[in-house]
Amino acid sequence: MYEAATFELSSLLGFALIVLMTIVAQAMRLSATAGSAYTLSARGDASKESDEVYQRLSRAVRNGLESLGIYAVIVLVGTLTQSVDHVTSIAALVFLGGRTLHPILYALNAVPFRSLAWTASFLSMCVFAGRVAYNLYVS
Numbered sequence: 001m002y003e004a005a006t007f008e009l010s011s012l013l014g015f016a017l018i019v020l021m022t023i024v025a026q027a028m029r030l031s032a033t034a035g036s037a038y039t040l041s042a043r044g045d046a047s048k049e050s051d052e053v054y055q056r057l058s059r060a061v062r063n064g065l066e067s068l069g070i071y072a073v074i075v076l077v078g079t080l081t082q083s084v085d086h087v088t089s090i091a092a093l094v095f096l097g098g099r100t101l102h103p104i105l106y107a108l109n110a111v112p113f114r115s116l117a118w119t120a121s122f123l124s125m126c127v128f129a130g131r132v133a134y135n136l137y138v139s
Contacts, residue, residue: 008084008128011092012075015099019064022103026057053107060103067121071095074129083135091131094124 031039034048043049049058075092078084098121105114 006079006084007089008075008092009079011096012072014096015064015068015071018099018103019061019068022057022061022064025103025107026054026061029054029057052109056106056109057103060106063106063118064099064103067099067125071125074125074132078128078132078135081132081136083132085131085135087131088128091124091128095121095128097121098124 027039029051030049033051033054038045038048049055078088098117098119101117102114102121105117
């Protein structure tokens with residue numbers, strides 16, 4: 001086993017799996033509402049993609065993909081430079097919790113709670129990045 005595996009790296013893997021599961025949920029929803037033939041086709045008829053839950057899942061996928069790259073950079077820089085500590089571990093835990101809840105709450109249209117989950121994950125990512133920068137350049 002790789003000795004440098006940290007909770008922060010595990011949270012990155014966990015987030016990637018959450019994004020993948022959201023993509024699967026999106027595809028399953030489209031298949032359930034538009035049919036398997038449409039899901040496997042070139043998808044030329046956008047009217048079949050008008051299901052509200054499918055649209056919310058699509059937005060959750062896009063949001064997850066947008067965040068994944070930024071979070072990956074922060075985690076990898078922190079881990080490779082050994083700038084992770086108890087603060088980054090807590091930030092990673094809050095991030096992963098928020099990102100786990102976000103697509104579920106998005107699909108359920110739980111608007112204020114979805115926003116709270118997103119805000120918690122965004123702020124924890126900022127704390128994580130700030131702590132890595134502090135550990136790299138100040139301490």
